[in-house]
Amino acid sequence: MDANQEPTVNRRPSLLYGALSLVLPGLGQAIAGQFRRGSGIFLTFIVLAGLSIWTVAQRARFPDLTLSAQIFWIVFLECAALLLFLICIRYLLNRFLIKDVSGQVFTQWGLIIFYAVAIFLIADSLLSNAGTSEELQQVYESTTVFSAAIFAVFWFWQIGDAARIGARQEIPSMGPAIASACLLIFVLGWNITQIDLPKAIEEYRDTQVILRQLIWPWEAAFEFEVVSVEATARVQAPCPEGEIGPPENEPIAGESWIIVTPTCGELSVLSLSGEFTPGTELTITGGNFTPGSEVEIFWKNPIGNPFRPRGVGETIIPIDENGEFVTNLNIPQALIPDTAVGAQIHTVVIREESTVVFTWRLSREMKLALVGMLETIMLGLMATFFGIIFAVPLSFLAARNLMSNIVSTISAITGGLLLAVAGLILAGLITGQISSLLGGLSENPILIALIGLVLVLGLGYLGWRLGSWGLATLGERAPAILSRILTAFLFALIGAAFGYALGLFFSRGIRAIILPDEVAALTEDRYAIFGAGVLGVISFIYAYRINFDGEIRIGMIIYAIVRTIMNIVRAIEPLIWALVGIIWVGPGPFAGTIALTLHTIAALGKLYSESIESIDPGPLEAIQATGGNRLQTIIYAVIPQVLPPFISFTIYRWDINVRLSTVIGLVGGGGIGFILIQWIRQFEYEAAGLAVWLIAITVSVLDYVSSEIRERFV
């Protein structure tokens, strides 16, 4: 657009560069020496064009990239022609008519606005007369026109850019390019997210009912009692000859009363052909009701179920100023079970619903919501608690400053690893034996798990120490070559085991994606053995030749492993963990606790380890200098320093966990979210509003409390 803004000194090369960019966007810039700029323009051009065409194709009912591309380029050329026309007009105006700068700026903006309006008009007319083809109608959306129009601006800008760079070896501003790219992405984004403002405005009223209930649901929080006055009279039906039915009521002083005459009659009958025969007409007289109010007549069948009689007379009766009324009613049709033979006693009920009384009793919904809220808070608490227990030790393993100086020799690691594995297997066997003695895992799961844990940790550790010590001692006593070969051999074993696992993983995990399962399974042995062989040989050579006596920074290896695992666990959303938890232990708060605990361990582990990494190293050095061992250094130099940030992070995490647990409830993790999603699905928006309010109150109270506590510790 700005190609000819200023007269150029050196015309010929500038036009050449412009022409190059006209053919291929960015080419002129690249040849003029601005290679990065040129390639950037080219890439932007490709990406934006692709995105535009793709979007247009997506929104069509029959996605066809070729068709969309054709249409896009046609519209683009139209826009470009319009733009070129405007640029020429501007050039001529500036050259011959308008000489003062403010006038030129005015024309420029005028033309920009003209361009925008023209595009809007074109888009509108295209939309209304998009030809006869249904496909064309779908593709010829206003988005096509808008994006093609912006695209034309970008195109002309980069031509002018190339020309100017070629002419003066000076870099013009990227402003118009960035602006048009942003605008284009905005237009595409508007289309892709299917934003429809007119619809939002037209259909806003539909939300009013829901919104009103959600915003002020407090009436549902308490119980309302309906105080009603009832008077009853008994009527017999059917009425065989000679029977007179139950005795008539007498007026009672001080109470509402009704008298029904006669007290014996026939029911209305609706025959199969739809013919209605009304029953015996009753006269109902009543007194001692509230003057000026209305009463309602209900009919109670012999089983005791009341219903509104229909088609047999008025059922809403006004009361006169004396508190009395008289009305007529035919005995309605009442379904009597086939087994009921003979006369039955029905009841006429007159009910005066007078007042609705507010009580301080909580409604059922409110109680449910409160229980759910409590469950949610506790869920967050428990997840935080378990998270701390696991995150604290892990965080020490994931702190670079503590781990970086832990070194070990190959022989110590080899012996340690082998005997540690042996210890683990032994622990497994012993646990199995104890388990069968105690009656199996299902009998005493916790006891056996505890024994297993202690055995695994203890024997694993013992094996590690014994193995490291054993191989190191051997290295001192035995002939050097012997211990060297032995160590290298054992190290190669470990390497081979690792390689075997990697091979299996490659075969099952990666190849299985491409190949059918059976084919992958056929060859998985070969991959595993290949992996084992390669890593075994590499480990042997490494241990034997390269780094036999040297130290391995085992601490950094552990650090890297723990960090990686924590990063992966943290990267997976708690919602996904909740799904795992639900499959594991079924829906409910326990599943939510598992999900949050896993995520909390990783998140807190990272925060903790980072605060350990930022401590003052001086006290550590001082404690080491006094002869304290690693444990003592941690207790006396690290913990006092990291306690305040640990407490602060923990409370912060608790806060987060309570918020998250409401969301986790939505997918079945228990707590208030669980109740909330059910109410939403049952369209009980008032109850849902209660839950939302409780969540909002709890979270803000918690937010305040946690920030107050944290302020005190930092």
Place this chain on the structure above:
Amino acid sequence: MLQIENLTKIYDDGTQALTDVSFTVEEGEFLVVIGLSGSGKSTLLRCINRLVEPTEGRITWNGRDITAADQSELREIRREIGMIFQHFNLVKRSTVMTNVLSGRLGYTPPAWSLINRFRKEDRVRAMQALERVGIPDKAGNRADELSGGQQQRVGIARALMQEPKMILADEPVASLDPVLAHSILGNLERINQEDNMTVICSLHFLDLVQRYASRVIGLRDGVIVFEGDSQDIRQLSDERFKEIYGEEAERLGG
């Protein structure tokens, strides 16, 4: 007797901090190491108790080879060598008492530390150490409530708790004003003379060196460029002085 033979330290990043340093320290000496910052004083002191692992060379102390010691032996050697730091290296949030007691960790079973337990006589000894450095009334205060001079006294008390046979002091007065410097070095001198304890101390100021040292070693770029007693330091010519401190150095003190 501490013997250092051909000590060389090259850090992982390739910095050559010490080159072939050899000297001997007799028991009861007050040895001062002088040199510009970056000359290798701190590295030298930290190599003696292996807070920094020497790259090459041998350090023997009373017949024990410190450089060859394994972890548990090293801890036993370390608890007999007290150390005082330029920035005191106290745990600021812990009480003075806990900081002093932590000097006793080398003698305390590690499992006791899990419940913060010390022997009763260690607590008595800690009070005595605080009395000896003159701040018994600060025992219950948090370490960061104390002034710089007081914090360094806590550092000395912590070192005394080790019942050391040698004290390494890494620029113990560099963060303090001159009056406090004299008071802290006076403390060290008293310990040196009363207990006949070996003190190896790195210092910046020449007048402090002249006042307290019984022997002096000058380091420049990790090489020993000067060795003598305090008399020699007094008679140091400007040329020798510049050899230690570099061309741009000016003589400040006495």
